[in-house]
Amino acid sequence: MVQTRPDGDCPDSHGPINLVSRNGVVCPFCFTLPDCSGGRGESISTHRCFYSKLFFVDYRSMSRFRGLWQASVNATKRALTWNLEDLVPPNEKYIFNFSSAEELKRWHLYSDSEYGGLSSASLEIQNPVNGSSCTGNLSLDINESSRWNISRSGFCGMRSKKFDGFIDLDAYDTIALKLKGDGRCYISTIYTENWVNSPGQEEDNSWQAFVFVPKDNWYIAKIPLARYLPTWRGNVIDAQLEMNPARIVGLSLSVNAEGGFPGAKSGPGDFHIEVDWIKALRSQT
Structure with missing residues (x-):
């Protein structure tokens, strides 16, 4: 024992x-x-x-x-001890909140000047801090000495730098932007991981939707993800394709001198748009 x-x-x-x-x-x-x-x-x-x-x-x-x-x-x-929020995402989610210069560092400008055009743009934080401001001039002229053989010009935009991985918006169905503009029609673009284009192409897939920005007053534009059309270099792809919102690699906001909604301001000349924030919304529960 x-x-x-x-x-x-x-x-x-x-x-x-x-x-x-x-x-x-x-x-x-x-x-x-x-x-x-x-x-x-x-x-x-x-x-x-x-x-x-x-x-x-x-x-x-x-x-x-x-x-x-x-x-x-x-x-x-x-x-x-998981929070309910870990299981059920909130009804809205900030993607970008333009409240500091650090946030602006996550974006860069692009324009037709990279390909021989003569448009120009600048990007800065408003003072006092109230979102970012993208201003510039749209030109239809082309630099004759450019090595690029482009057929059209007159576009500028601001694009987010690539995320570290992906942003997963699979739980959401709408993109919302708080904007103040000049009466022009702008283009909201979502970039997703490349699975539509041919293998070997390095370009991200792009999905675009027009957004009209009224002049001088803050305006919250809500764009359902279903309204974003697949595009390639600015042209709509004529095919039935579905975006994968779980694999988003970037966003952009751009303006063209031509095109857009009827009645919106268009043509070459100055443009001005302010962006306070960009969110993802879930309107269907």
């Missing part, structure tokens, strides 16, 4: 002991404390009594098992 030892003196006359040793481990067979003060210098991983040898107990394996078990318990606790 195995003799259990309650709190008291160490059987080897090493002084008072408890059933919980310094490292919290007691031999489950002989109930001795291998690392008691002044003891034999054993640890629970090297301790071998008659019973542990009889049952082939490997305390190192027991320690590893205890570590795995504790990791499983911790994971279960985290799962039980």
Whole structure:
């Protein structure tokens, strides 16, 4: 019969002991404390009594098992303490909030001047801080000495730099932009991972929708994702394609001198648009 030892003196006359040793481990067979003060210098991983040898107990394996078990318990606790928001995304989500110069560093300008056109643009944070301001001039002229053989010009835009990975908007169905403009028609573009274009093409897939921006007053434009059409270099792709909102790699807002909604301001000349924020919305629950 195995003799259990309650709190008291160490059987080897090493002084008072408890059933919980310094490292919290007691031999489950002989109930001795291998690392008691002044003891034999054993640890629970090297301790071998008659019973542990009889049952082939490997305390190192027991320690590893205890570590795995504790990791499983911790994971279960985290799962039980999840917020509801982790399971059900909020009805709206900020994608960009233009409230600082740091946010503006995540964007860059582009225009036809990169290909021989003569349009120009600038991008800055408003002072006092109230969103970003993109201003410039649209020109239909082409630099005759350009090495690019372009047939049209008159466009400028601001595009976000590529995200570190993807933005997942699969839980949302609408893009919202808080804008103040000049009465022109602008183009909202969503860039997704390339799976529509031919293999080997480095360009992201682009999906575009027109947005009219009234003059001088702040306006919240809401564009359903279903309204975005697949395009390639500004031309609509005549095919039934579906955007993958879980693999978004960037956004842009641009303006063309020609085209857009009937009645909107168009043609060459100055343009001005301010952007306060861009959000994703879930209108259907």
